Amino acid sequence: MGLSAVTVLGVDRPGVIAAVTGSLADCGANIQDSTMTLLGGHVAMMLLVSGEVDAAELTKRLCAPDLVVTASAIEARRHFCDDGGGLGYVLTVHGPDRPGIISAISAVLAADGGNITGMSTRLTGRLYVLIADVELPKEVDVAALMRRLAAVGAGLDSEITFRPVEPDLL
């Protein structure tokens, strides 16, 4: 059973999700992981779907006048931290908007092998906010990483917090 990565972009309106997921169901594609958000009034949806339908057929079936759809066949990949048990952190950055915030912060994380597994950014007024889920290899010196993040944040006039994920195991 093949896997396809599907992206859907379009102007937000009621029924977009229903139309996309309905088309996927009609062609026998099973939605595995998915995420959807609104970006400046546009719907942005990414889905990992499985099924016997190929990417070209998916693109054709999902095509709509107000949507930009892409579909690509992909291979299932093991999560990079599955074998070693990475450490989960939440990164918050907020400060005045300016170009280069994400690249500067992500470069610090990448230098230590940190993997951003989820990210949201929002601009409201002059305030730019970045929240990221980060996984670190176990051997990372977290205190040193936090000092480097703080230094980069200071250069961006931004506040940075970096704290462990606090799962509620019930």
Next chain:
Amino acid sequence: MTRPADGRPRAVIDAPHPLLSTSADPVDPTAPDVVAAAADLLATLRHEPSTTGLAAPQIGLSWRLIAFDAGRHPRSRSRTGELVVANPRLATAARWDHLREGCVSVPGLTADVRRATRITVHGHLPGTGEPVTIEADAVEARCIQHQLDHLDGLLFLDRVVGALSLHRSHHSCDG
């Protein structure tokens, strides 16, 4: 409070602003300028119907003063009433929970934040300097912790539980 009626509403500052990222200074709750600031903070809170609390840094004062009135929130349980507290200090915190909250200094955004739902806070009343202890739960507990964070230069954004927990909003309700 000796002169709550004398306060005047002040403008609430928005992030990004250095005062919202700075730890506020302790105050003498009996000092006349602190009493006046407390009255202004309360007047500003009364002037902001969308919020249940404010901290002095939000009106441009880096002082450890908070004002709250959880009774204006429909889901509040404990309701201490309208109160201004100087040098508030969190003494106990228990029963943690996630809830979506916002801030009048961060218009347009809300986020899921983990906070204690039962707290005890000690402080002093502006004017007399009389010690006060507040036992709060639910919305009031969350509101007070939100204000305490302001005194430490923290925004609710600094406590967001994950990348997918940040949301756009058309209103704020937790000050």
